[in-house]
Amino acid sequence: AQINATPQIKKFEPRSAEWGKYYPRQFDSYMQTKKSDDIKDVLKDNPAQIVMWAGYGFSKDYNAPRGHYYILEDNINTLRTGAPVDKKTGPMPTACWTCKSPDVPRLIDKMGENDFYTGKWARHGGEIVNPVGCADCHDNETMKLTVTRDYIKRALDAEGSMPFADATHQDMRTLVCVQCHSEYYFKKTKWTDDAGQEQTAAVVTFPWNNGFSAEDIEQYYDERNFVDWTHKVSKTPMLKAQHPGFETFITGAHGKAGLACADCHMPYVREGGVKYSNHNVGSPLKDIANTCLNCHSGTEAEFKKTVEDKLARKDELHLKATQVIARAHLEAGKAIELGATDEEMKAAQTDIRHAQWRWDYSIAAHGSFFHAPEETLRVLGSAIEKGQEARIKLRTLLAKYGAADFEAPDFSTKEQAQAVIGLPFDKLVDEKNEFLKGLKQEWFQEGLEKGIYDPKSREGMVLKVSYPTN
Amino acid sequence: AQINATPQIKKFEPRSAEWGKYYPRQFDSYMQTKKSDDIKDVLKDNPAQIVMWAGYGFSKDYNAPRGHYYILEDNINTLRTGAPVDKKTGPMPTACWTCKSPDVPRLIDKMGENDFYTGKWARHGGEIVNPVGCADCHDNETMKLTVTRDYIKRALDAEGSMPFADATHQDMRTLVCVQCHSEYYFKKTKWTDDAGQEQTAAVVTFPWNNGFSAEDIEQYYDERNFVDWTHKVSKTPMLKAQHPGFETFITGAHGKAGLACADCHMPYVREGGVKYSNHNVGSPLKDIANTCLNCHSGTEAEFKKTVEDKLARKDELHLKATQVIARAHLEAGKAIELGATDEEMKAAQTDIRHAQWRWDYSIAAHGSFFHAPEETLRVLGSAIEKGQEARIKLRTLLAKYGAADFEAPDFSTKEQAQAVIGLPFDKLVDEKNEFLKGLKQEWFQEGLEKGIYDPKSREGMVLKVSYPTN
Numbered sequence A, B: 001a002q003i004n005a006t007p008q009i010k011k012f013e014p015r016s017a018e019w020g021k022y023y024p025r026q027f028d029s030y031m032q033t034k035k036s037d038d039i040k041d042v043l044k045d046n047p048a049q050i051v052m053w054a055g056y057g058f059s060k061d062y063n064a065p066r067g068h069y070y071i072l073e074d075n076i077n078t079l080r081t082g083a084p085v086d087k088k089t090g091p092m093p094t095a096c097w098t099c100k101s102p103d104v105p106r107l108i109d110k111m112g113e114n115d116f117y118t119g120k121w122a123r124h125g126g127e128i129v130n131p132v133g134c135a136d137c138h139d140n141e142t143m144k145l146t147v148t149r150d151y152i153k154r155a156l157d158a159e160g161s162m163p164f165a166d167a168t169h170q171d172m173r174t175l176v177c178v179q180c181h182s183e184y185y186f187k188k189t190k191w192t193d194d195a196g197q198e199q200t201a202a203v204v205t206f207p208w209n210n211g212f213s214a215e216d217i218e219q220y221y222d223e224r225n226f227v228d229w230t231h232k233v234s235k236t237p238m239l240k241a242q243h244p245g246f247e248t249f250i251t252g253a254h255g256k257a258g259l260a261c262a263d264c265h266m267p268y269v270r271e272g273g274v275k276y277s278n279h280n281v282g283s284p285l286k287d288i289a290n291t292c293l294n295c296h297s298g299t300e301a302e303f304k305k306t307v308e309d310k311l312a313r314k315d316e317l318h319l320k321a322t323q324v325i326a327r328a329h330l331e332a333g334k335a336i337e338l339g340a341t342d343e344e345m346k347a348a349q350t351d352i353r354h355a356q357w358r359w360d361y362s363i364a365a366h367g368s369f370f371h372a373p374e375e376t377l378r379v380l381g382s383a384i385e386k387g388q389e390a391r392i393k394l395r396t397l398l399a400k401y402g403a404a405d406f407e408a409p410d411f412s413t414k415e416q417a418q419a420v421i422g423l424p425f426d427k428l429v430d431e432k433n434e435f436l437k438g439l440k441q442e443w444f445q446e447g448l449e450k451g452i453y454d455p456k457s458r459e460g461m462v463l464k465v466s467y468p469t470n
C-alpha cells in the first residue's frame, strides 16, 4: 500500500485497486461486498410476476440485488441481457451498462453521451469490465464526492425542488447512490453523427419533471404516451418501474429527518485510531452498533423485529397485488381471444397499466418497505384497488362474450407461469450458456489488452445464477 | 377551593366538581375539553358509509369525537340512541352508557354487572347524568390511577401477553383510556335475577382472546358466528368495529417505544412552581411544546405537516375502501333481487363481511392514522382487496341473472345515500326532537333530585348535533 504517498490517480481510472493503493481501508471494505453473494430468485418466490411481465425481459430472469462486487457480473449473466453473438445482436441497448461500472463515465467522456447511448448492449462489451467503483462516486484529484452521470443533474433541475447546484455535502452522501438507485427510462433521442448519419440514442432519463411520487411519474409517462412494452397476453401498453429508491426514501421518517444513504449503508467505523467510511455497502442490520444505535436505543433483536414487521406488512400487500394483477392480465387475454374490441378493452387496460406501475413503484426498490413503509403501503393499496377495478370491468366484458365464469390457469410455480405465457425458457438458457463461455470471456480479454481491466478484481468469483448452467 | 384541606371524596363520587375542590388545576383543565365542541358529520363527509351501515344505527348518525365534556351529551343526542318514551323503549341496550360516565361504576357497584347490563338504554336514564370524570380513572382515597370497568381486566388476562396484574404505573397511564378506547361487542349473557327469573344481559366485552390484530379479532368473531347486524341490502352478517384505539396504537412506533396515551394527550404542564397533568384531553398538536418536543426536535409546522401527510395517506385508502364496499353491498342486493340463492351469495357475503370489518378496524379509532400508520394502511389495503374480490364474484353472479352491466345507484350525497337504503331520516329526527325536549330533560331532573347531578357541569352547554333541531 502506498498509503503515505501523494495519490496519483488518473482521471476516470476505472480500476478500484489503483485507488485502493492510497486508500486501503476503503478498498478492503469495498471488496467485502463480495460476501453478499446469495442469489435470491424473485420469480421463483412469486411466479405471478412472470405473468405480469409477459413479453418483457423481467419475465425471463429477476433476482434480488447482491453486493456491489457482483454488479457487472449479474448484468452480464442475467437472461435479460440475452445472448448476443457480436456487437450488434441481443435484446438490450447500451444504456444497460449505465449503472454497472465506472467505465461508463470514462466512455461517455470519450464518445459523448449520444454516441454512448446508441446501439446494442454488446457494442460496449469489451470496454466495460470493472464493477461499480471509486470512480463512480469520487473525484480522482480531491476525492470529493461527485456525480458522474449527467442525467441526474438534469432530472433534479427539471424537478426543481432541490436543484443540483444547491446540493450540500450531506446531500452528496445520498446523490452518489441516487445516480443508480432511481427509476429510469430510456428516452429516444435523435442525433447526427460525424458522418452526417441520423442516429437514435436511448438515453437514461429520470422522469421527475412532475415530482417524485408514483402518481407524478405515472402522469409524466401518460402525458408522453410512453410505453415500455406491450403486454404479451393482455396487450396493455405497460410501464416498468425500476428501483425508485430515492423517490420513496424521501417520503419516510429518515429521509424527512435529513439522513443520507451513507449514514446507514456506509457508517463510519473505527479501526485503531483511524475512522473511515465502511465501503461494504449492504444491509445496515449487519452493523447495528454503528448505524441504528448512533441515533436510537434498543437491542439488536428489537431492531431486527421492527424491520421484519415492516417487511411482513409489505409482503402481504405485495403478494395480494401480484395475484390480482396477474389475473387481470389473463382475464384480459381471454376477453381479447373471445373477440373483445380494442375500444372495449381500453378502460380495463388503462387500469392494468396504472395498477402494475404502482405495484412496481412500491416494491422495485428492495429497501422501500423500510425506507418508506407508509408510502409503500399506500401505493400498494392503490395498486390493488385499480387491479381489481380492471377485473370487475373484465368480468362484464367476459360475460358479454359468454365467459363470465372464466378462471385463469394456474401460475403458482415458475414452470407453470412460464408455460402460461409461452416463455421458451430452455432455449434462452441454452443460448445464454453459449454466450457465457464465448463472447463474455472475449470481453474481459479485450479489456485486459486495453489495460483497463484488473483480473484480480474477479479472482475467485463463482458463477451463480438462477438458471441451469453447464 | 379546598386545596390545602385533606381530601374527603366519597367512593364513586360521580361529580367531578366535588373532586375539583381539592384538585382545581386538574379540574379546570378537564373543563377545558368544553372548547372542543365542533360537530364533524362523518356521514356527510363520506356518504358511502351510510350504504355500508344500512340497517344499523351508524347509518343514522355518526360524528367525529369531540371533547370529553360532551361525552354524555353526544350519547344522548345521537340518532343512534333513538327516541325512547319510557324506560323500556328505544333501540339500544344499557351497555351504551358504559363508556360515557362515572355513574356507570357507581351503578355497577350497586346493582351488579349482570343487572346493569340488562334492559334498554333508557332504563338508566335518570341515573347517568355526569360525563366521564375523575371517578372513571382515579381511586377516591389514594388518587391512584385505577380501572373501573372489569371487562378490561378479563380481556387482558384472556389475551395473556400483558396480564392486568403486571400493569405498571406507566401502563396505567394507557389502560385508564383503554377502558373505553377499544373495540367491543355486547356478549349475550344469561343470568337469573333475585326473583328467579332468567334474564339476558348484553355485557361489554373486548374480543381479545386470539390477540389484538384485525385478523385475530375477525377470527374471534367468526369462530363464534357472531353478527352485529344483518345488512339491509346485501343481507350480509356484518361486524361493526368500534374505535380499536389500543389495539392499533401498540403496533406503532410510539406504542412499541413504551409511550402511554397520557404522554401526548395529558402532558405535564407547569403553572408557576406547580407541575401537573393537563386534563384537557384533546389533540396533542395544540400543545406541541409539551408533547412532541419533549422527545423530538423540529418546528411546529413540521410536526403538523407530518401528521397531515399521514392523514392524507389514510384518507386516500379509506375513501377507496368505502367506494368499493358500498358498491359491493348494492351489487349483492341486486343479485339477491334477481334471484341469487343464499348458497350462491355466501362467498361474496363472506368477503364483504371481512372487507368491511377490516376497513372499520383501521379507521374507527380516529387517531389510528397517526398512532399506527402502517397497520392502518396494511389493513385498509386488505379491505380493498377483499371488497373488490366480492365484487368480482358478484359480477359473475349478476351475469348469470342477466345483469352483467348493473351499475349501483348514485350515493354521493347524504340524501342520496339515505334514499338508496330507504332510511326514514325525517321521522327519526322528529322523534328525536320530541325526546330531547321530553325524557332527556326529565333524566337530569331526576339526577338532581337524587343528589348525583351537578347542574353547573352543563352550564352554558349549547345543543349541537348534525340533524335539524327545533
Ligand code: HEC
Pocket: A036, A064, A065, A066, A067, A068, A070, A071, A072, A074, A075, A098, A099, A100, A101, A132, A136, A137, A173, A176, A177, A178, A179, A180, A181, A261, A262, A265, A266, A281, A282, A283
Ligand atoms: C453505479 C451504480 C450504483 C451506485 C453508484 C450505487 N449502487 Fe447500490 N447497487 C447498484 C446495483 C446495480 C446493485 C445490484 C447489484 C447486483 O445485484 O449485482 C446495487 C446493490 C446495492 C445494495 C444491495 C447489496 C446487497 O448486498 O444486497 C445496496 C444496499 C445498495 N446497492 C446501496 C447503495 C448505496 C447506499 C449507494 C451509495 C452509497 C449505492 N448503492 C451506490 C448500483 C449502484
Ligand code: HEC
Pocket: A061, A062, A063, A064, A065, A066, A074, A075, A076, A078, A080, A081, A092, A095, A096, A097, A098, A099, A179, A180, A181, A182, A183, A184, A204, A243, A364, A365, A366, A367
Ligand atoms: C439508472 C440506473 C440503472 C440502469 C439504467 C439499469 N440498472 Fe440494473 N440495477 C440498478 C440498480 C440500482 C439495481 C439494484 C436494484 C435493487 O434491486 O434494489 C440494479 C440491479 C440489476 C441487476 C441485478 C438484479 C436482477 O435484476 O437480477 C441486473 C441483472 C440488472 N440491474 C440489469 C440491468 C439491465 C439489463 C439494464 C438495462 C435494461 C439495467 N440494469 C439498467 C440500476 C440500473
Ligand code: HEC
Pocket: A064, A065, A066, A174, A177, A178, A181, A245, A246, A249, A254, A259, A260, A261, A262, A263, A264, A265, A282, A283, A284, A285, A307, A365, A366, A367, A368, A370, A371
Ligand atoms: C436509516 C437507515 C437507512 C437509510 C438512511 C437508508 N437505508 Fe437502505 N436500507 C436500510 C435497511 C434497514 C434496509 C433493509 C436491510 C435488510 O433487509 O436487511 C435497507 C435496504 C436497502 C436496499 C435493499 C438491499 C437488499 O439487499 O434487499 C437498498 C438497495 C438500499 N437500502 C439502498 C438505499 C439508498 C439508495 C438509500 C438512500 C436513498 C438508503 N438505502 C438509505 C436502512 C437505510
Ligand code: HEC
Pocket: A016, A017, A019, A020, A023, A026, A027, A030, A132, A133, A134, A135, A136, A137, A138, A143, A145, A172, A173, A176, A177, A262, A266, A275, A276, A277, A278, A279
Ligand atoms: C457508491 C459510492 C462510493 C463508491 C463506489 C466509493 N465510495 Fe468512497 N465514499 C463514499 C461516500 C458516501 C463517502 C463518505 C463521504 C463523507 O461523508 O465525507 C466516501 C468516503 C471515502 C473517503 C473519505 C474517508 C472516509 O472513509 O470517509 C475515501 C478516502 C474514499 N471514500 C475512498 C474510496 C475508494 C478508494 C473507493 C474504491 C475502492 C471508494 N471510495 C468507492 C462513496 C463511495
Ligand code: HEC
Pocket: A252, A253, A254, A257, A259, A263, A264, A284, A285, A288, A291, A292, A293, A294, A295, A296, A303, A306, A307, A370, A371, A373, B253, B296, B297
Ligand atoms: C443518523 C440517525 C439515525 C440512524 C443512523 C437511524 N435512525 Fe431511525 N430514525 C431517526 C430519526 C431522526 C427518526 C424519525 C423519528 C424521530 O424524529 O425520532 C427515526 C425513525 C425510526 C423509526 C420509526 C419510523 C419508521 O419508519 O417506522 C424506526 C423504526 C427506525 N428509525 C429504525 C431504525 C433502524 C432499524 C436503523 C438502522 C438500520 C435506524 N433507524 C438508523 C434517526 C436515525
Ligand code: HEC
Pocket: B036, B064, B065, B066, B067, B068, B070, B071, B072, B074, B075, B098, B099, B100, B101, B132, B136, B137, B173, B176, B177, B178, B179, B180, B181, B261, B262, B265, B266, B281, B282, B283
Ligand atoms: C369513560 C370512557 C372514556 C375514558 C376513560 C377515556 N375516554 Fe376519551 N373519549 C371517550 C368518548 C366517548 C369520546 C367521544 C366524546 C364525544 O364525542 O362526545 C372520547 C373522546 C376522546 C378524544 C377526542 C377529543 C376531541 O376533542 O376531539 C381524545 C383525544 C380522547 N378521548 C383521548 C383519551 C385519552 C388519552 C384517555 C385517557 C387519558 C381517554 N380518552 C379516556 C371515552 C373515554
Ligand code: HEC
Pocket: B061, B062, B063, B064, B065, B066, B074, B075, B076, B078, B080, B081, B092, B095, B096, B097, B098, B099, B179, B180, B181, B182, B183, B184, B204, B243, B364, B365, B366, B367
Ligand atoms: C367500550 C367503550 C364504549 C362503549 C361500550 C360505547 N362507546 Fe360510544 N364511544 C366510545 C369512544 C372511545 C368514543 C370516541 C371514539 C372515537 O371516535 O375516537 C365513543 C364515541 C361515541 C359517540 C360520539 C361520536 C359519534 O359516534 O357520533 C357517541 C354518540 C357514542 N359513542 C354512542 C355510543 C352508543 C350509542 C353506544 C352503544 C351502542 C356506545 N357509544 C358504546 C366508547 C364506547
Ligand code: HEC
Pocket: B064, B065, B066, B174, B177, B178, B181, B245, B246, B249, B254, B259, B260, B261, B262, B263, B264, B265, B282, B283, B284, B285, B307, B365, B366, B367, B368, B370, B371
Ligand atoms: C405520541 C403521541 C401520542 C400518543 C402516545 C397517543 N396519541 Fe392519540 N393522537 C395523537 C395525535 C398527534 C393525534 C391526531 C390529532 C389531530 O389530528 O389533531 C391523536 C389522535 C387521537 C384521537 C382522535 C382525536 C380526534 O378528535 O380525532 C384519539 C381518540 C386518541 N388519539 C386517543 C389515544 C389513546 C387512547 C392513546 C393510547 C392508547 C393515544 N391516543 C396515544 C398523539 C398521540
Ligand code: HEC
Pocket: B016, B017, B019, B020, B023, B026, B027, B030, B132, B133, B134, B135, B136, B137, B138, B143, B145, B172, B173, B176, B177, B262, B266, B275, B276, B277, B278, B279
Ligand atoms: C381519562 C382519565 C382521567 C380522568 C377522567 C381524570 N384523570 Fe386525573 N389523571 C389521569 C392520568 C393519566 C394522570 C397522570 C398520572 C401520573 O402520571 O401519575 C392523572 C393525574 C392526576 C393527578 C395527579 C397530579 C397530576 O396532575 O399529575 C390528580 C390530582 C388528578 N389526576 C386529579 C383528577 C381530577 C380532579 C379529575 C376530575 C376533574 C381527574 N383527575 C380526571 C387520568 C384521568
Ligand code: HEC
Pocket: A253, A296, A297, B252, B253, B254, B257, B259, B263, B264, B284, B285, B288, B291, B292, B293, B294, B295, B296, B303, B306, B307, B370, B371, B373
Ligand atoms: C415521550 C417521547 C415522545 C413523544 C412525547 C412523542 N414522540 Fe414521536 N417518537 C418517539 C419515539 C421513541 C419514536 C420511535 C423512533 C425512535 O426511536 O426515534 C417516535 C417516532 C415518531 C415518528 C416516526 C414514526 C411514525 O409513526 O411515523 C413521528 C412522525 C413522530 N414520532 C411524531 C411525533 C409527534 C407529532 C408527536 C407529538 C404529537 C410525538 N411524536 C410525540 C418518542 C416520542
Ligand SMILES: [Ca+2]
Pocket: A183, A184, A185, A239, A240, A241, A242
Ligand atoms: Ca422505468
Ligand SMILES: [Ca+2]
Pocket: B183, B184, B185, B239, B240, B241, B242
Ligand atoms: Ca364491535
